Amino acid sequence: MNRIQVLPDYIAHKIAAGEVIERPVSVVKELVENSIDAMATSIEVEIMDGGKEYIRVSDNGTGIYRDDLKLAFLPHATSKIRTVDDLFNITSLGFRGEALASIASVSNLILRSRTTDTLQGYQISFSEDNQAVIEPVGMDKGTTVEVRRLFYNTPARYKFLRQSATERRYIVEFVSRIAVAHPHIAFKLIADGKLAVRTHGQGELKEALANILDHRTVKDLVPIDTKTEWGGISGYLSKPRLTRKSRQGQLIILNGRIIESSLISSAVERAYAGMLASKQYPIFFLILTMDPKIVDVNVHPAKSQVRFQDDSQLYQEISSACREILLESDLTHKLTSVRTTDSVPERSEPQQVNLEFEQYFPWQPLTWSKVDAFLQKEKRMSAPSPSFDYRDEASAVEVQPAVEVELEAAEDNKVAEPKTNIYQIKDQLLNGRIIGQFRQTYILLETTNGLWLLDQHIIHERIIYEQILNREQAAFVQQTIPQTLHFSSAEAGLVSEQLDKLRDLGVELEEFGTNSFLLRGIPQYFAARDIIVDEQLILELVNDLSQQKNWREKAAVTLACRSAVKAGQRLNERQIHALLAQLAETENPFTCPHGRPIIVRIEDKEIERRFGR
Incomplete structure (x- = not known):
């Protein structure tokens, strides 16, 4: 019968390392977070072979004193907490004192550091029998950690690593995300001798995003910055047309820490209810600030999972704040490239929608008295009508097809600020000049800044959808x-x-x-x-x-x-007026419940450009 015995330190360290260090990106994460805690303003990461053979992280932070070098490699040795109470008021990214000890137990590690108030740096390395060797070294202020041959002494762990290209991708993704989380820090990642990521640390979130995202993504982001009872929400949300098939494009930053939270992701996704197609997820970069006392980050060794004191309040406030921002922004589709064509593409069938939210928002009921008031105010009808008959075969003004319009990404690399809010959009719906129908499917509306195309079927879908939910x-x-x-x-x-x-x-x-x-x-x-x-x-x-x-x-x-009224159905001008007036009364006049756009804009300047004016 086997007897219970205490494991030797070197085995215990390797077991502990398995909880903290899973792959090369885990090493990069722990070292970069240490650099951030050391108040670095510049962090450089270099890797070779996906980090399996070599990782270097250098910073210009406060450094480590010579007498603390050995202590830094002892398990549970840290400068970031002192008492049990500190665990409930954590402001640093690291706090367990496990990272360096864990990394050193599964690799060949060398650390060099120099503090601000010393003229000389010191290097610590470890002999084959795990004895620390400290010697002086010339270097600038800060800390450099070099890690070689990760998992060389734990082959069972090494064989579970992916190909070098995959491990490299994980590291690129992490550095890109941490750069967004800390835009005041300049980051550089060199992979196999080539520059992979670089930000300049100018302190602007949009600048950090512009350095790591393609311009098509950047131009479709809407800024959010609001205060709540528990703290603040800032960052960027994607317009509904910019989605992915997974949550891969979502970044949540809590008090400077990158976290994963299905609660927060679901709250933001709820804000897009009725705007997205089925199985599509929005892209967002959300920065949350809150009192450390109301959030527990001491849940998982990787510190990526957290617990909140009041899940329900957090969920409701995040969802409401994001939805308010989205609905106040201009979510219409802008078309900027026009080419002639002889045919019009066939309409695709709407996709089944999957609305993942627990309660619908309390939309105000639409009454015909409101529609009549709008129409009388604008003097756009000879007499108010309480309803319209879709079977009316009165003639409608037709526009023959002459051009096909396609989307083109903006050429600049700046985050687009919304120029038009929802109130201006609704005003255009009420005051624009109706030109007629195109293919008995699209309504053509002349507005103050160009030509709008509106899909009559999905206009009516949106109206009926909100009416049903409201009752x-x-x-x-x-x-x-x-x-x-x-x-x-x-x-x-x-x-x-x-x-x-x-x-x-x-x-x-x-x-x-x-x-x-x-x-x-x-x-x-x-x-x-x-x-x-x-x-x-x-x-x-x-x-x-x-x-x-x-x-x-x-x-x-x-x-x-x-x-809803179908594509190919003729509408007279009175019917179109009524549709637009009802659309102006909806909470979300931008998309149908399936997530397709209701309004597509062609601005004056684009039309003039095509005619060489």
């Missing part, structure tokens, strides 16, 4: 002659489970015999459009309603898409 129970129209709907036994069971929710949406069903239901009422907006309610639509709604979360939002998307 606790939808108004329905009683059917004079109830329609009988038939389902399979399994389908009928699913429908029966959702009868109450269907009623909330304005669909009144009554069980009628085996696997059949009488359709006694349909939503009012369906009746006005002669929308057919059949078994397929009911099953689509039941699928939406069976979701544990966001069932109303999902169902609203389905209903809005089904009942």
Whole structure:
């Protein structure tokens, strides 16, 4: 029977190192964070072979005194905390005192350092029997750490490393992110003799972003800077058209520390509700400042996971602040390159939307009195109308297709500041001159700064979507002659489970015999459009309603898409006026619930440029 025994120090150190040092980027992270804690204003990283063979981190920080060099390599030796209470008021990036000891136990390490108040630096290295050797060395103020042959003495760990190119990519990503988190520090990364990342440390977040992002990404960022009860939120959010298929483009910085938080990511993503296509994620760079006492960073050895004192308040305030900024910004699509063409591309079918948020925002109800007030104020109708008939076949002004417009990225590399806010956008919707329809699908609107193209189907989708969400129970129209709907036994069971929710949406069903239901009422907006309610639509709604979360939002998307005016449908000027007035009343006039743009702009200067004016 095996007996319990105390492990030798060198084995214990290797076990501890496994929690802190997983791969080369872990070494870079720990050393760079030490440099930041040492108040460095310039940090240079050099790697070879993806960091597996060589890593060097040099800084111009405060340095380490000679007498502290040995202590720096002892486990749990640190200058950053003194008492247990300090664990609940951590302002430094490092605090455990494990990094140098862990790195030294799995590599060949040399550290050189010189403090501000000394004329000479000192170097510490370790012999084969792990004895520290300290000797004087000439150097500038700061600290340099060289790490060679990572995991040379733990082959089981080494074999789990990826190819050098992959390990290099991890390091490039980390240095790029930490440079954004600390824009006042100049960073340089040299990989295999080539410059990979460089920032100048001028203190501006946009300058740091411009150095590490492509110009197409930079130009589609919206700044955020707001105060909250617990601290502040600043940084940049991407416009809805700039997304990725994962959260890879998201960066969260808390008190200078890069963290991972599904809570914060979800809060920001909720702010984009109804603006993004399914399975698309926004890009954002969010900097949070808060009292260290209300956040616990001592959760994981890598210090990337944190716990907050009040998750609910944090979630709500971040989501609300981000949504407010987005809706106050100009999220219309700007087209800047025009070329002639003989054909018009076919419209793509809308994607299914997946709205990942727990509660919908309380939009104000839209009433026809508000629409009439807008229209009377602007004197754009001869008489107010409480509704419009989509079956009206009155002639509409047509514009023949002559050009196709495509997106072109801005050539500058500066973060775009929104020039137009949501109130100006809504004013243009109410005051612009309607030119007519293009292909009986797009509305052409002349505004003060150019030509707008608006998709009539998704305008109406947005209007109906918000109307449905705003009502606790939808108004329905009683059917004079109830329609009988038939389902399979399994389908009928699913429908029966959702009868109450269907009623909330304005669909009144009554069980009628085996696997059949009488359709006694349909939503009012369906009746006005002669929308057919059949078994397929009911099953689509039941699928939406069976979701544990966001069932109303999902169902609203389905209903809005089904009942909205279609592409290819002729509208007269009165109908277009009413559509634009209702759009101006929505919370988000920029995108449909699927995330597609409602408004596309061609500015005067672009049209003039194409005509050589």
